Amino acid sequence: MTILVTGATGRVGRAVVTALLRAGRPVRALTRAPVTADLPEGVAVYQGDLEDPASLAAALEGADLLYLFPVPSTAREVVAMAERAGVRRAVVLSGALADEESADDEDGYGAVERAVQASGLDWTIVRPGEFAGNWLDYAPDVRARREVRRPFGNAVSRPTHEADVADVVAASLLGEGHSGQVYTFGGPEALTVAEQVRRIGAAIGAEVRFVELTPEQARMEWYDLDQGVDHDVIDWLLDMYGASVDGPETVPPSDTVERVTGSPPRDFAQWAADHADDFR
Ligand SMILES: NC(=O)c1ccc[n+]([C@@H]2O[C@H](COP(=O)([O-])OP(=O)(O)OC[C@H]3O[C@@H](n4cnc5c(N)ncnc54)[C@H](OP(=O)(O)O)[C@@H]3O)[C@@H](O)[C@H]2O)c1
Structure with missing residues (x-):
């Protein structure tokens, strides 16, 4: 049973590859850049670009199972190709915010979810909440100045360990009873931003x-970073963080990870310990 992992060099994708190798399964990994992919021994590496579905033909040929990294613009075409190539089951990475999108949004998670739901494949949709891994964006500041500059220190989230996302993906690929399921989950603890910074320090x-910026200061600093992030996206992020101060949790507590994988989700202290070298 051959499994194709797309997004295989990403945070979740690498953890999916690790989980599948641990389970003793043959893994194919898709990347746009095989030379720099640095994937583990034993993985069959295929070059391909999800934005160019034709480039996936060789990777899909003979694959039985698929982990699909979400690229909305081509999802329908990629899923159709997978079906024609004989793939039986696809597990799709989506996000907990999928429910907040409008039903006809062609650029969001929904487009990828609808692509598998409309196909003849067995499908499972995995909708994690905010990734703990987003903190890696601050690793250079922590390394250089032992400092995090952010707005909304009291904003609350349930940071989700990428290994838990990957374990849910792997269980859905390899186990039975996951077909047609939508798994939404966050990390085990609701923590403020300031508390998450303290735990990175402890690790x-x-x-x-923690330097709390006003939303206006944050807007200016983030606009200035010029990392190719759209100003509209920055404004949306600021609105979302602001709404999570004393607001309802975007991802309510659940037993999803334990129910699907048999193990409780990893807490934020665990995530910070696993990534301590990134912050030292
Ligand atoms: N950040 C969050 O809080 C959050 C929460 C819920 C869901 N999500 C979802 O999770 C995704 C991020 O997952 P992640 O952290 O595992 O990814 P990641 O670390 O950002 O890496 C994405 C990987 O996907 C591959 N990729 C990107 N575009 C591709 C393309 N056109 N064709 C082939 N491969 C492509 C890249 O591999 P190569 O460069 O090697 O080709 C890259 O390694 C987000 O895009 C979002 O959809 C995020």
């Missing part, structure tokens, strides 16, 4: 200063 054995 590296150093105090990490």
Whole structure:
């Protein structure tokens, strides 16, 4: 039973590859850049670009199962190709915010979800909440100045360990009873931003200063970073963080991870310990 992992060099994708290898399964990994992919021994690496479905032909040929990284613009075509190639089951990475999208949004998670739901494949949709891994964006500041500058120190989220997302994906690929399921989950604890910063500090054995920016200061600093992030996206992020101060949780507590994988979800201290070297 051959499994194709797309997005295989990503945070979730790498963890999916690890989980499948641990289960003793043959893994194919898709990347646009095989030379720099640095994937584990034993993985068959295929070059392909999800934005160019024709480039996936060789990787899909003979694959039975598919982990699909979400690229909305081509999802329908990629799923159709997978079906024609003989793939039986696809597990799709989506996000907990999928429910907040409008039903005809062609650029969001829904487009990818609808593509598998309309196909003849067995499908499972995995909708994690905010990734703990988003903190890696702040790793350079923590390394250089032991400092995090962010707005909304009291905003609450349930940071989700990428290994839990990957374990849910792997269980859905390899186990039975997951067909037609939509798994929504976050991490086990609801924590403020300031508390998450404290826990990163605890993991590296150093105090990490939290500098709370006003939303306006954050807007200016993030606009200035010029990392190719659209100003509209920055405004949307600020609205979302602001709404999570004293607001309802976007991802309510659930037993999904334990029910699907048999193990409780990893907490944020665990995530920070697993990534301590990134922040030291
Ligand atoms: N961040 C969050 O809080 C959050 C929460 C819920 C859901 N999500 C979803 O999770 C996704 C991120 O997952 P992740 O953290 O595992 O990814 P990631 O670390 O951002 O890496 C994405 C990987 O996908 C591959 N990729 C990107 N575009 C591709 C394309 N056109 N064709 C082939 N491969 C492509 C890249 O591999 P190569 O460069 O090697 O080709 C890259 O390694 C987001 O895009 C979002 O949809 C995120």
